[in-house]
Amino acid sequence: MNQEPTPAPEGVRLQKVLAAAGVASRRVVEQYIVEGRISVNGSVVTELGRRIDPENDQVQVDGTAIQLDVSKRYVMLNKPTGVVSTMRDENGRPDLRRFTADWDERLYNVGRLDADTSGLLILTNDGELAHVLAHPSFGVTKVYIAKVEGAVTAQTIAQLTKGIELEDGFIQADKARLLDSSRGASLVELTLHSGRNRIVRRMLAAVGHPVTELVRRQFGPLHLGTLPAGKTRELTKIERGALLTLARHDAPADLTPGDAQENE
Template sequence: MTEDVEDESKGERIAKRIARAGICSRRDAERLIQLGKVTLNGKVLDTPAVLVTDADRIVVDGQLVGEPERTRVWRYHKPAGLVTTHRDPQGRPTVFEKLPDGLPRVMSVGRLDLSSEGLLLLTNDGELARKLELPAAGWVRRYRVRVHGEVPPETLVGLEKGITIEGVKYGPIKAQLDRQQGSNAWLTLSLKEGKNREVRRVMDHLGWPVSRLIRVAYGPFQLGSLEEGAVEEVPAKVVKEQLGDRESGWAKADTTERARPPAPKKKPARPERPTDKPTGKAGPHADRRRRS
């Protein structure tokens, strides 16, 4: 099957179909095709420039690709000391080795490096994972960061304009000093790009080495009180509310940080007048005396 990939009314790109079925990401699917590990209707593919329909039989590395299941999303509290990959050449423990039994094949939305911890989103839909981790999606990543050094709050203001380090341009970062404890400080950082080791590189450049980094939010999803190492599925209703669905192209959740509106002003209480609520027993001529 070698139809024009631009005319998607005739089908769906094969790498996209493989990703939606939860086999791997679209990029990995394209790589597997180039390695000759994908067959379509019994023939080995040598190009991802192919459209497929429900009638086609796709096999990836010996595994038959079935119909995509409903999209599911999980929140996972990643501990420090795990790499976010399915297989590590150095033999280090991975996130996917430590997940509890019973989960389907999942992939992560973006990554957290070895020594970072906190919220990692998991999904069985590779196409969704790709959409949500792109900077164009506008998803805000929020981190609690402990650094070594004294942090002047005014230095953080300049990060909102972005910063360039050794030729690498990093986008705007909203940074807030939460507290200074002796020679250490806790910060809250919010950013949208999430380049490789971005927070650590920016903090190191400013002279504040990072000693702990915890991701507490990814878009509208929060780490909350999820225990370290725990996995919790996001209810299907919430997924649909926040993401839309495949047919709508995965609607982007509104993650703009807004200032809280001012609290409504309370009306001043009406002063109590003694004559409104007389105390004690009134005599038979009390009303006449008040009117006179």
Template sequence: MTSDRPKKTSRKDTPRKPAAAESGQNDKGERIAKRMARVGVASRRDAEAMIEAGRVTVNGKVLASPAFNVGPSDRIEVDGKPLPAVERTRLFLFHKPAGVVTTNRDPEGRRTVFDVLPEGLPRLITVGRLDINTEGLLVLTNDGGLARTLELPTTGWLRRYRVRVHGKVDAEALEGLKDGIAVDGVFYGAIEATLDREQGSNAWLTVGLREGKNREVKNVLGALGLDVTRLIRLSYGPFQLGTLAEGEVQEIKGRTLRDQLGERLITEAGANFDAPIATPFSNKPVRAGRPAPAVEISERPAPREGFVKNRKRDRDDHREEMRGRLQTRPGGRREDDERRDSGTRHSRAAHVWMAPGARPQ
């Protein structure tokens, strides 16, 4: 026998209104912290802290919580200044010198990477960090969403380092790093480490890792009884340090950037390649204190006959020069600096991975 009484609904079965609807706000758009990160003002975490501090207003009202969505027509101000317009997603490669801190402002007054970058760059944030004494490739972008995506270990990008160590290298112990290692209660995942050459009590290693935990290379090699005396990052995923000289920065072209990121990462990061470029910058290497080359607005002409052979010869010459720079002799750094300042740099550099046998476009 069935009853005609209406079925009672539990509280679980009652659809819950979105938080945005309960607060009277439109649920369309994107979170305010995400918009601030998108234009490079700050990371999402820092943006949320700025909102909680009362530094952000939307349409004239001070926000008390980062749980707020904004649309394209909302007027957003940070510290009384309008939020910059969304710009096309861009990415820059920077050869970080040793002795500078990877941060916007240092409470101890030390020089930061933004103090040594050339003028004329858009507002940028770093993809990850390098220790103060670590040199080499540092990736910067104007898109906070892209920076957050590329930093995640789930992205699976390999970071390669050139490491000079002091101590006796055990090849078997290096091989064992492929299985991971625990140091002081912290487990580090698989690490690729190979011995390149030894000279007395010093040696050069090539190390590849995918997690990028804080001071990972120094902690892991220290657990093997090796003291890291120099650390140079050579690559970050498909992006290579190449021939980029110390202190130079270079932008990756939009088409190349899209190809290297791939559709999956572009979707996950929400990268925007349709917006205009508000601050043009040369895609050739630029160093602080030197005039920037003219912004290239036309497509590169077709390669001349014999260009590939000449470029290969240039790379071979540069490889020999780099081997001389990555030495263990005392005083080598000073000789390298003098040679680099007096020598002529190559104008062409490949900073992205290219499959064997591929031809440059």
């Protein structure tokens, strides 16, 4: 009697997947498994024979998400002023296509920055992550530096953190601090998690200090650093892990297609 062939085990060995993702060698990954440092879909894995589906399973090492799909690209852009945050502008204004030409993948922007606002913008082909990060209820923290008219006082800084009433509702900065004030202008750093349209400009105008220049220096765990205006770079492995961890941990439960928007 012919025996039925034994079906091949489903999935790929965890240590093979993580070695391919650049985490460490298979031998080192096996040690991580024994030490209980790796989790799959939120559960710690301790058996060396564990197999996973790299396309659907989520893996963390020491609490940091690991990018398993190497076809996904994550790029930081220091968007210059005068560029609109779209891949093709119907009015012929400068758009983001010039900054994606060097990448084989079709990259899209996560959220938006106004044409007259510069700074950190993420470009990616990871549609799921982009949708989560740009969703209004997600509330990723962003740090802006604004040059404003007039001498900002300590009382004004306190007012920004205490909160003000705008035409579309109450808003308060998570943090605010005065960086400099001289020659009739001030530099103010604002930390916000709101995704409301032009919120930084509207807040500062409401307290009597219209914005003349605005740059986003930080988006969640990502810092603009010394990246020059108009330049791009791929996120580092640590940055990718931090971004994926943030998105997986804090993704809004009511996420629905078509809701994503974030604009300053």
